[in-house]
Amino acid sequence: MTAISRRELLAASGTGLVIAFFIPGRAEALLAKKPKPLPPPNAFLRIGTDNTVTVLLAHSEMGQGVWTTLPLLVAEELGCDWSKIRAEHALAAPVYAHPAFGMQMTGGSTSTWSEYDRYRTVGAVARELLIRAAAEEWKTDAAKLRVENGFVIGGNRRASFGQLAARASALPTPKKVSLKPPEKWTLIGKPTRRLDTPEKITGRAVFGMDVQFPGLRTAVVARSPVFGGTLKSFDATDAKKVPGVEQVVQVSSGVAVIATNAWSARLGRAALKTDWDLGSFADASTDKMRAEGLALSRTDGAVALSKGNVEASLGKGAKRVEADYEVPYLAHAPMEPLNCTVKLEGDHCDVWTGTQFQTMDQQVVAQVMGLKPEQVNIHTMFLGGGFGRRATPTSGTAREAAEVAKAANVPVKVMWTRDDDIHGGYYRPAFQHHIQAALDAKGRPIAWKHTLVGQSILAGTPFEPMMVKNGIDDTSVEGVIDSPYLAAIPARRVTLHSPRRPIPVLWWRSVGHSHTAFAMESMVDELAHAAGKDPLAFRLEMLKGSPRHSKVLQRAAEKAGWGRALGSGRAMGLALHASFESIVAQVAEVSVEPEGDIRVHRVVCAVDCGQPINPLGIEAQIQSGVAFGLGAALHSKLTFRDGRVEQSNFHDYQVLRLDEMPKVEVHLVKSHAKMGGIGEPGTPPIAPAVGNAVFALTGKRLRSLPFDLAWS
């Protein structure tokens, strides 16, 4: 099924009788600082005369489950029949701006907590209107009516939501609605299966890559083999001889080969001759960058945190520990390679893409096409994984597709191959950490001096002026400066070097935490062993001022059976890390094969994310986060030689496969804390938990990722 026909189908199901509610007030009040226009009708919810309830999503479904979670929040208040609920990505529009970030986007593990009030309010307003409609029709007091499973009921009368929809739509929106108290919840907190499963197990789900319509062409783009390179010239003679190739056009990112199908486009690109000025990065290598980073890490950088006299305290320590931790550049490598379809038609432009950044995409395409943003329709398709990669501040994927469509004057899908994806930049930046710490005579940490070296994700983006302060990109040091362990150490100093390199870098699932958790939790483990203390007891001692963290760590340890005897050849390691306002502890049980391969058998997780909405989804996200982080811990790295990325596909950029998946257990820790995120917090602790287990088993401390026991 094509995207076009899918949309037509959706429109037809309404048959013009679909009514719309619009939701004022409450969500706006959350961010009341700047006035916003009232949302247009049908912004968040449609109730059809056939009783279907369609929830429009302000966020993108990329596996994390918003397709189910946001409808669940609406349904909890609305009281509809869950089997009649549908979800749909909303077109990009200001009304769908993220309640906390002010632009339409998905990321930062924020969708659920940021929409918790807004989507519940949507349901509550609709419920109120349906009840009033019934009261009007039955000439009775609204207070005597109730909703149940898609009906308004009063005495022995009942009317379905579909029957009441038209009348309800004509009523004025209530000024105030009340939300159900938690004890009346029937959906929130209960395990609920996903709504997108039927489409995704039958091949019917339409991802960006699957968009097809008559006249659509497919393009691939030849880009500079070295970041920062520029095109000198190209010769398309041979490319144009490939059957199916129709046009070859130059765009700002390179040369696009446009064909009737993807295969011809790829053959055409292979036949294309390009000549590049590779620029100054052409002699760059991983070895050189590492050496520069190591030297920098011995010098003081921009100060991110400083308390007490760290040098004096280091000097006073009874025992001193010094270590270097290191992580490589990483690609997100979502299963669906990047793609974007653009069709310019008269005074408007349609864009179909799996994106995390609708607002940016809309503005960028409008700019390329010389249109206003509201003349650009962004149709969000299912995302075949995101992990941050589809949220580029430059909206490069959309910009490039718009440029190709404009230059070629045809509707076009620009698709990336896996090689394009691995070579295409926007990586998790490599980071080096140099840490010196001191213990007093009783084995208590008294000083921690920490220098980080790594590219800033935000430097050079539109976010830089807002989010980089005094040389500190918070995403570089998150997880260090807010560490509960550091809070317990009297003298502490954290400084940061952010070398500028032409390598595009980006948030990669858990962002800075993807490396800071590794450095922090490995170093704390080193200190525990240096102090001659049990790693759990040592941490709990340090976490005395952080009861939530402490409780989560204890829960994981207890469920894993910390301290119990394991069979020979196995050991446990633990790690605790808070990110995106949730706290996760993990205990990993590992063994090591004779040739040095690390096997992770079991990972016991304890999670405090505040109020759980869908425990089944939380379990899935934690398992997912562990798998993502474990693949990086065991396998993934990008290296540079002669300015070129040396890896190209899943044979040399390895990720976790099924035979390496540990048994992951997820235990929720009850808490009344503010709701946190769940898409990312499962990732950070796994690398240190595994590294700490390997140390317990072998006595070898692994300080760089991916782990390489054979070489260390």
Place this chain on the structure above:
Amino acid sequence: MKLVVNGREREVDAPPDMPLLWVLRDVLGYTGTKFGCGMAQCGACTVHLDGKPVRACVTPVSAVGSRAVTTIEGLSPDGSHPVQRAWAELDVVQCGYCQSGQIMSAAALLAENPKPSDADIDAALSGNICRCGTYQRIRAAVHRAAELKGGA
């Protein structure tokens, strides 16, 4: 040339070296079969030829011959294949992009081996990458599908 796809004979006009994946997707419009790597590394493009799993991204269409092609769209008319039912029951999917390939690999495994062990599942499905890491539920769902198929 002629291809039999999901029980239907189709006349296909495509160069002989075009991989079956692109014939299915771009010529015939079966977009349930996914492109992930183009070199048989990820399994997203897995389809059946006479019931055997193959990577469509490296299978030239000319090599298919008279073998019957089954894609995710043709695995069952309504999503009721035991593997699909087990996938739904255990809430396996996340982003879903790899799942057509996972399901086709799992269905082929169960056709050969009605009661696969964990090691059998490892061997049959480790060629299918899932970046969302749904592996634990995939493993459980293959076992569940075996039960459903066996009428347990």
